[in-house]
Amino acid sequence: MASLITCPHCGTRPKEEFSIRGAAAPKRPSATAKDEDWHRYVYVRDNPKGRYQEYWHHVAGCRRFLVVDRDNLTHEVFGVTDASDFERARTAG
Amino acid sequence: MSINLLQRHVLEDHISGFETDPNPNHLAVVRRPVIFSVLAHAGHEAAVAEALKAASDLAPRFCGPSEWLAVSQTVGAETIGGLLSNIPGASFADQSDGKVLMTISGPSVRKILAKCVAVDLHSDVFAEGDSANMLCCHVAANVARTGADTFEIIVPRSFAGSVFDELMEMGREHALTRGFSD
Structure with missing residues (x-):
């Protein structure tokens, strides 16, 4: 169930401990990127149905940003990673 | 009175x-408990965790990766501060109040x-x-x-x-x- 998130640092926790901070898939443009890129990053977001990667901040726990890979239709959670590991894997791959 | x-x-x-x-x-x-927050510098996480576990008069409480609370009910803040300053790669702050x-x-x-x-x-x-x-x-x-x-x-x-x-x-x-x- 999506209301239980298994934090890689703290273990299984209720969703009340987290703050959802939006989609993790869009890549942040560089500081010198064009205004169009920033506009697209800040305002033009997809609203997908189904599997979805999202930033969750563990506010009441370890206070780390996590990336929760979940299905927003069935509430199934496929995986939770620390956001720094997620970013490292994305830049490496 | x-x-x-x-x-x-x-x-x-x-x-x-x-x-x-x-x-x-x-x-x-x-x-009047003594509570310090302790943070480990990058690369020192495991060493600081070990040092906190080994320290006497001090109970480490896990907060998150490379972050702990050091709790003591037996000794004063000066002793705990001195103890923590001897751990290389750790930053700490007194949170007792x-x-x-x-x-x-x-x-x-x-x-x-x-x-x-x-x-x-x-x-x-x-x-x-x-x-x-x-x-x-x-x-x-x-x-x-x-x-x-x-x-x-x-x-x-x-x-x-x-x-x-x-x-x-x-x-x-x-x-x-x-x-x-x-």
């Missing part, structure tokens, strides 16, 4: 009136905490010596198991009153008593 305002505990008004003998289920508030330490113990402690915490506290999952940050009575607290039926809860000072009142409310059916531990 003289009142020492410097030593006044934030829960003093919540623990007023007559003092009863403690029941088996008891909530003890530690009057900003945190309140409560110890809840008794045979019904898990039944009481089940109404305050949405985390499995069974000893198979949360064993003696384990600690973690979690929501306790809607407040981000650090909960540690220090014995089979003993838990220590560290909450921010400004939330201590509300957490204390809610713990007492949840412990009412189990005849939970309260008092300062010293």
Whole structure:
């Protein structure tokens, strides 16, 4: 169930401990990127149905940003990673 | 009558009136604990964790990756500060005035905490010596198991009153008593 998130640092926790901070898939443009890129990053977001990667901040726990890979239709959670590991894997791959 | 305002505990008004003998289920508030927050520098995480575990007079409480609370009820802040400054790769800050330490113990402690915490506290999952940050009575607290039926809860000072009142409310059916531990 999506209301239980298994934090890689703290273990299984209720969703009340987290703050959802939006989609993790869009890549942040560089500081010198064009205004169009920033506009697209800040305002033009997809609203997908189904599997979805999202930033969750563990506010009441370890206070780390996590990336929760979940299905927003069935509430199934496929995986939770620390956001720094997620970013490292994305830049490496 | 003289009142020492410097030593006044934030829960003093919540623990007023007559003092009863403690029941088996008891909530003890530690009057002057020493609580430091400790952060490990990048690359020193494992070494600092080891040093904290090995240190005497000090109980490390896990907060998050490379972050702990160092708690002591036996020695003063200067001793703990000196001890922590000898650990290479660690930064620390004294939080004693900003945190309140409560110890809840008794045979019904898990039944009481089940109404305050949405985390499995069974000893198979949360064993003696384990600690973690979690929501306790809607407040981000650090909960540690220090014995089979003993838990220590560290909450921010400004939330201590509300957490204390809610713990007492949840412990009412189990005849939970309260008092300062010293």
